[in-house]
Amino acid sequence: MLIFLRELKRNRKAFVIWILILAGFNAMMFAFFPSLSGEAQKIKDLMDVYPDSMKSAFGLDRLDMSTIMGFYGIENYLFIALLGSIYAMLLGAGILSKEESDGTIEFLLSKPVTRNKIVTGKALCVLFYILLFNIIMTSANFIFFEIFKKEAYSIKAFVLVSVGPLLLHLTFSAIGFFISMFIVKAKAIYPIAIGAVMGAYLISIVSSISEKAEALKYITPFKYVDASELIIEEKIRIVYLAIIFFVITASITASYVIYNKKDITI
Amino acid sequence: MNIIETSQLTKYYGKNRGIINVNLKITEGEVFGFIGPNGAGKSTTIRTLLNFIHPTSGIAKIFGMDCTKESESIKKEIGYLPAEINYYDDMTVSDLLEYSSKFYEGDFDARTKELCNIFEVEKNKKIEELSSGNKKKTALVQALLHRPKLLILDEPTNGLDPLMQQKFFEVLKNENKNGTTIFFSSHILSEVQKMCSKVAIIREGKILKIETIDNLRASNYKKVTVEFDSAEMADEYKAEGMTSKKTRGSQAYFLYRGPVEKLVASLYRVKIKNLNIQEPELEEIFMHYYAKEEE
Known part of the structure; x- marks a missing residue:
């Protein structure tokens, strides 16, 4: 509990900065909706010059920009998913390794506390901020949806496009947490987190553009919670949920095991 | 009772030697010097005792408890002063001392205040603004505030000015009088001679000799x-x-x-x-x- 509370405080500033910027961006994009939705047909005509595979990669073929849900799926969803994942992975990868790269772990380990408690306190803090992040974003989204909607939208789809990013964020933070068992240098954390998230996103694009690369969709979490699938089909496939569940559980379990066995020298 | 006891304690970092077959016995109330040049294995021994690292073979016990399996209980009664002080840069001195004291059961406000006065620690300063000497002083308060039964000090006087060293030794003597066992690691012989009743000399990972200070001085x-x-x-x-x-x-x-x-x-x-x-x-x-x- 002590470590959890300490981590809440330590990571508060970064959280506030991320949420302010992302929530601000999100609001700004919603503000474009009234004017853009009127031009939806024109935009669609404009987009028609692009190949179908390209359009499907961005969900343009299935989503309707003139509805608030379609607009959200094309415009806002991606960047909440993407930038939120970068935040989540940075948070997950940095929270434990920072003690080692700063050398403060010597202080912490000299206190009467088990390594399990250290891992638990830190992991819970990551979970807390990711949940808070998504609760704030979802609440803001709900308000914007209510303000800008022209006709009723599916609540089920709304829940799904809200849960989707949460699952992504949890997955990337768990992977980051696991990676930080091996890589503790603060300098390495940023390129790894940004590279992993952007890489996974690029793979998801490639897998939808090229049919040959379709199998790649299983290795990128972005494909698991694709906006057009969530909105049109109103479901997340069980196989994807199972993979997410497995990756998170395995990462966290392995982290506990490895951290207990690890020699910590600074 | 032996406060610290190691038998055939060995640590290799991959193929690199850390310590080899270290046997130590430190009894209650002793001020035990641990001396050797840099890289001899002093810090490796301490890190193994504190379970930062796991021994390759051999056993280490503190208060009769296994250092690997019962580390949490052992650390309730240990005060540790690391050679190099690294603290959270977002904290002030008083934040750090408060955080540290919360890991132990009891109220340590009065004790913290007393120690801060002795070592002239400025509690409102940010950790990152502290000089290395002031960091060391903060670390001393942190190591002493919960009245540990065993103090593990790694190069404790490094960075302290002579006047502060004097105060530090006085506090240590006082703690020792009240029953605290002290494990004092250093590469400065005179310092160890001043404080300790017994010393272990370590070199290249092996204990060369365990000797009382009187004997050491006589053969000196x-x-x-x-x-x-x-x-x-x-x-x-x-x-x-x-x-x-x-x-x-x-x-x-x-x-x-x-x-x-x-x-x-x-x-x-x-x-x-x-x-x-x-x-x-x-x-x-x-x-x-x-x-x-x-x-």
């Missing part, structure tokens, strides 16, 4: 430099207990073992310009022990 020799009036006098000078004499002009260098007053008395009879008596470097004492071992 001094490095002497004398500047005589002339080169002949330097050549001719002899004294009981003198070895390895070398001369350069009117200067003579030699090692001396025996009572210092006898040496001074013998020098008093001849004319000298200058006299310098030095404690040997730790390295030289090791060489001395090494030579003995190989005989």
Whole structure:
């Protein structure tokens, strides 16, 4: 509990900065909706010059920009998913390794506390901020949806496009947490987190553009919670949920095991 | 009861030697010096005792409990002062001390205040603004505030000015009088001699010798430099207990073992310009022990 509370405080500033910027961006994009939705047909005509595979990669073929849900799926969803994942992975990868790269772990380990408690306190803090992040974003989204909607939208789809990013964020933070068992240098954390998230996103694009690369969709979490699938089909496939569940559980379990066995020298 | 007990404690970092077959017994109330050059394995031993690292083989026990399996219970009664102080840069001194005290059961406000006064710690300063000496002082308060039964000090005086060192030694003596066992690791012999009743000498990962300070001192020799009036006098000078004499002009260098007053008395009879008596470097004492071992 002590470590959890300490981590809440330590990571508060970064959280506030991320949420302010992302929530601000999100609001700004919603503000474009009234004017853009009127031009939806024109935009669609404009987009028609692009190949179908390209359009499907961005969900343009299935989503309707003139509805608030379609607009959200094309415009806002991606960047909440993407930038939120970068935040989540940075948070997950940095929270434990920072003690080692700063050398403060010597202080912490000299206190009467088990390594399990250290891992638990830190992991819970990551979970807390990711949940808070998504609760704030979802609440803001709900308000914007209510303000800008022209006709009723599916609540089920709304829940799904809200849960989707949460699952992504949890997955990337768990992977980051696991990676930080091996890589503790603060300098390495940023390129790894940004590279992993952007890489996974690029793979998801490639897998939808090229049919040959379709199998790649299983290795990128972005494909698991694709906006057009969530909105049109109103479901997340069980196989994807199972993979997410497995990756998170395995990462966290392995982290506990490895951290207990690890020699910590600074 | 043995406060610290290790048997055949060995640690390899991959293929690199950390410590090899270290056997230590430290009894309650002892001030135990742990001395050796940098890289000898002092910190490795301490890190194993504190379970930062896992031993390759052998056993380490503190308060009769296993250092790997019962580390949490052991640490309730340990105060640790690391060689290099790294604290959270977003905290002030009082934040850190408060955080530290919350790991232990009890109320340590009065004690913290008292220690901060003794060591002149400025509680409102940010950790990142502190000089290394002030960081060390904060770390001292942190190590002492919960009244641990065992203090583990790794190069404790590093960065403290002489006046503060004096205060520090006084506090340590006081703690020791109240029953605290102290494990004092250092590469400075004089410091260890000042505090400790017993020392273990470690070199290249192995314990060379465990000796009481009195014995160590008795077998100890001094490095002497004398500047005589002339080169002949330097050549001719002899004294009981003198070895390895070398001369350069009117200067003579030699090692001396025996009572210092006898040496001074013998020098008093001849004319000298200058006299310098030095404690040997730790390295030289090791060489001395090494030579003995190989005989």
